[in-house]
Structure formats: C-alpha cells, structure tokens
Amino acid sequence: MQREIIVDENIKGLIFDIDGTIADSMPLHFKVFQKVGRMFGVNYTKELFLELAGIPALETCQIVKDRFGKDWDPSEFVRVKEEMYLENMNKVVGVEPVINLIHKYRDILPMACGTGGDRFSATKVLTALDLDFLIENMVCAEDVTEHKPHPETFLKAASLIGVTPKDCMVFEDGALGIEAGNTAGMHVVDVTQYYRTTIGE
Incomplete structure (x- = not known):
C-alpha cells in the first residue's frame, strides 16, 4: 500500500499532524x-x-x-x-511515505506540525523518529483555545511558517483533523490511504 505522496507545485507550506500521520502511534x-x-x-x-x-x-x-x-x-x-x-x-514506528516526504522537502518548503497532543509528548515522538531537527515549528494542545475540528491549530501553524492557508497542504489521519484542515481552507491529504495501521488488531 505504501507509495509516494505527491505535493502540488503550487503548495508553499506543509503542515503535519503527528499521531497516526508522522508516527504510526x-x-x-x-x-x-x-x-x-x-x-x-x-x-x-x-x-x-x-x-x-x-x-x-x-x-x-x-x-x-x-x-x-x-x-x-x-x-x-x-x-x-x-x-x-x-x-x-x-514500539512506535514512523509512517514511511510521510517521513520520506519530510526529508524530500526539508530545504524546499517550510514545515510545521499541528497536533492535539501536548508539547512534551509531541517532542518525544519527533525526537524518537529523528525529526525534531527538521520540524521546529509546532502547534500543540496548550497553544490553542479551540481544538480540532476547529481550524485554529492549523491556522496557527500556517502563521508560524508564514504561508497563507490556501497555499498550505495538511497531512492528517483523523476525521476531526481532516475537517479542521478543510475548514481552514487548506489542501488536505488523508494519509491513511498511504499505509496500513493495526489499530484494534
């Protein structure tokens, strides 16, 4: 099922959820x-x-x-x-197509994470996957007053990287996050089509 994720040439910034998107956690x-x-x-x-x-x-x-x-x-x-x-x-492993994308665009497009998790846990995950030095911009649960499906998380992430929402591509695995990205007016990619998780198995 794993295959390359394509980013449209008009996209100017990338925003990633963490759990279930960057990490198969x-x-x-x-x-x-x-x-x-x-x-x-x-x-x-x-x-x-x-x-x-x-x-x-x-x-x-x-x-x-x-x-x-x-x-x-x-x-x-x-x-x-x-x-x-x-x-x-x-026991947590990275979602390979997303990890590959982050490395591919590390010096090409600005990137941020927008997660419903707290900063401590989010940083732990990125560090465990050796991504903390690649994605420095992060919006976590304690940084917003309205959580997903409200778009505040992703709008703040876009502001951090200096990219207008319509020019951002959001990567998500959850229904609430996908709704948040769409409400923010961003391009949204459901990463579950790129890998198979094992929830409940």
Whole structure:
C-alpha cells in the first residue's frame, strides 16, 4: 500500500499532524487507552477511540468520564495513560511515505506540525523518529483555545511558517483533523490511504 505522496507545485507550506500521520502511534495509544480504561472501569472500544481521535487527552478523558458516568479525576486517567504510553514509545514506528516526504522537502518548503497532543509528548515522538531537527515549528494542545475540528491549530501553524492557508497542504489521519484542515481552507491529504495501521488488531 505504501507509495509516494505527491505535493502540488503550487503548495508553499506543509503542515503535519503527528499521531497516526508522522508516527504510526495510534495502535499503541489504543492499547494503552484500553488497558487504563479497564483500570478505571471503562470499556474503551475501537469505535470510541476512533471517535475521539485528535481530541486532547484531558478533554478526551472528561468525555469518557461523563459518558460512562464515572467519578474519577480525568487528570489522573491522563497521568496514568501518558506514563504507560511513554514507557512503551520505543514500539512506535514512523509512517514511511510521510517521513520520506519530510526529508524530500526539508530545504524546499517550510514545515510545521499541528497536533492535539501536548508539547512534551509531541517532542518525544519527533525526537524518537529523528525529526525534531527538521520540524521546529509546532502547534500543540496548550497553544490553542479551540481544538480540532476547529481550524485554529492549523491556522496557527500556517502563521508560524508564514504561508497563507490556501497555499498550505495538511497531512492528517483523523476525521476531526481532516475537517479542521478543510475548514481552514487548506489542501488536505488523508494519509491513511498511504499505509496500513493495526489499530484494534
């Protein structure tokens, strides 16, 4: 399934989501959410995971708490989940067609990341994939007041690299992120057509 991603010659800037786009990290996130969910009395299904993909962790856990009528602290769920995820980050691999694209355009087009994750985790992922020195511009959960599917994340990323939204190409794997890119008026590429992930397997 892996093949080269083509960038239109009129594109002047590239913006990447991280989890599920640059890194095939969604299977690990799902497994950790499942495991922590059981600890907190929640059946964290694949359908629930995909529905909430792209929403910051604390907001995600608040939604889960409310939906299941639990009384635990969402921040505690997040703390346990993030610790478990970071302990297993060595299992995360890069999405090869996207990694290749980043290296191809490293000195040609300005690039940024726009993620619903926090800056600490996002930086850890990029560093693990040896990309932190290639993509210095990053908009994370703590940098915006409105998260995906609101376009604020990608609009701020475009501003960081000095490119108008209509001239940016966004790379995403999640429905909320794709909606955000479209709402921002950017060219959007769904990277799931370029690789096969293993969420729920």
